[in-house]
Amino acid sequence: MSSLLRKIGIFSSCALLGASLAIAQEVTSTAASSSAKPSPSVHASDAKFLKDAADGGMAEVELGQLAVQKAASPQVKQFAQRMVEDHGKANDQLHELALQKSIRLPMAPSAKNRAAKTQLEKLSGDQFDQAYMADMVADHKKDVADFQRESSGAHDPDVKNFASQTLPTLQDHLKQAESIAPAQ
DSSP states (O other): OHHHHHHHHHHHHHHHHHHHHHHHHHHHHHHHHHHSOOOOOOOHHHHHHHHHHHHHHHHHHHHHHHHHHHOSSHHHHHHHHHHHHHHHHHHHHHHHHHHHTTOOOOSSOOHHHHHHHHHHHTOOHHHHHHHHHHHHHHHHHHHHHHHHHHHHHOSSHHHHHHHHHHHHHHHHHHHHHHHHGGGO
C-alpha cells in the first residue's frame, strides 16, 4: 500500500510540476509578445522594389536639377523643377519607410543612371531638351508599370501603400512628359 501511495505522490508531483511549467511558459511568451516587437522582415521582392525606387528617385532629382540649369524650353525647365520637388518628396517618404523596415537603400544612383546623366551633360539647347524628355517618357513608363505591380502585389502592406500613394503622381508625370516630348 505504501508503494501505491508513493507512486500516486510522485505522479501528482509530476503533474503539478508540468502544469506549473506550462503556465509559466504561457505567461512568459504572452509578456514577451506584448512588450517586444519582432524585427521587421520584408519580402525580397518588396526590398528590391524599394531599392530600385530609391535609385530611380535619386536619378530623377539629379536629372531634374541638370535640366533646370540646361534646358532651353521654359516648359522643360518647369517639368524638371516638378521632378526635383515631387521625387525629392517621394524619396524622403521612401527613406523613412526603408528605415522602418531596416532596408539599406543605395546612397547614389546606379552606374546606368550616372551614365545617362553623363550623356545629357554633353548636350545643350534643343538636343538636351529632346533627349531629357525622351528619357523622362521612357523612365516614367517603366516607373508606372513597376509601381502598379507593387501597389497590387506587394507582400508588405506599408510598401503596397507607398506604391499606391505614389502611383498617381508618376502617372501624371508620364502624361505631362508625353505632352511635352512631341513638341521638342
